[in-house]
Amino acid sequence: MKLTRDFVKVGRFIRCCGATAVALLLTGGASVAMAQKASASLQRASRTQLQDEAAQLTTQVSRSKPADRVGLQGRLSDIQNRLENGDFKPGDRFVISLRQDSVRSDTLVVRDSLRVAVLNLPDFSVVGVLRSELEEKLTAHVARFIRNASVRATLLTRVSVTGAVTRPGFIYAIPDRPLNDLITSAGGPANNADLSRLTISRAGKTLVTGKTAKRSVEDGSTLESLDVQSGDTVYIPVKRQINWQMFIQLAFVVTSLLFAFLQFLQWYYNRQEL
Incomplete structure (x- = not known):
């Protein structure tokens, strides 16, 4: 009877561990999804949202442990850099569609000067411009030269x-x-x-x-x-593959050494018998 009770306890323990493992896996999957959603929203974040995030991180840095401070300071530095310099770098591209009487589209490339040529209009500077601000800033730039024109910008990564x-x-x-x-x-x-x-x-x-x-x-x-x-x-990366040629060569060397060792043992024992 005691043995039976022990088996029942072990069974309950295993079921408990299994349920815990499943819960951890589900929690981990949910955490990854939440992290990805947060990353996406941060890319599209407005200036106000980034400023609020920077304020929160500043508070966390002042209260955090030294081990956690480096990561928080890195995130804070990235956000501060975005707020000051914007999101665009030389080589970045985005597609602009200008609708007036007709629709004109063009792919704009950010030059080393962080300026882009907008159709036949004067250059537009992306210095300090966030992704979330691009369409608004472009619309304001175009409105200085063309009336009643709507602008749509599509970012390219x-x-x-x-x-x-x-x-x-x-x-x-x-x-x-x-x-x-x-x-x-x-x-x-x-x-x-x-x-x-x-x-x-x-x-x-x-x-x-x-x-x-x-x-x-x-x-x-x-x-x-x-x-x-x-x-x-x-x-x-490529799939890990076994180098059969090297494997065969290694097997040949090992076999040769084993054969030589056996030959040595045979010679040694034969000599002992003499």
Whole structure:
């Protein structure tokens, strides 16, 4: 009877552990989704929202432990840099559509001077301009020269897709484009591609990797939800493969050494018997 009660207790313990593991997995998935949603909203954040975020981070830095302070200060520095210098860098692109009597569209490229040529109008400066402010600022710029014109701006994210893809290189994509579509634009994964080890990096720092990256491809997560920005790199490594030639050579060497060792033992014991 005592043994039976022990088995029942063990069974209950296993079921409890299983339920806890499932809860942790669900919580982890929800945390990833919330983090991706927060990243997306931060990319589109207004100046007021960024200022509020900076104020909150400043308070957190002053109250945080030294171990947590570095990460908070890094986030605060990024937001302060955005507020001062804006979101655009040389090489960034966006599509502008100007509607008046007819519709005119053009793809604008940010030059080294952080200015763009808007159709046949004077240049427009993107210094200090946030993503959320672009359309409003462009509309005000165009209104100085053209009356009753509506302006629509579509941002393009410049991403480098490298590794095991058919056509590696830079790709311009709208921020709400799924990550798997971006890979398709690069010709799709090669036959030896390992999507489970896909990584997204920025300036040498890995942002997304492992299970999170694999889930992002499978779930169709967008570039914006993953906080992918212009200049980031999507890298797809090749599958790990066994080098059979090296394996055979190593096996031959090991076998040869074993055979030589056995020959030595035979010689040694034969000599002992003499």
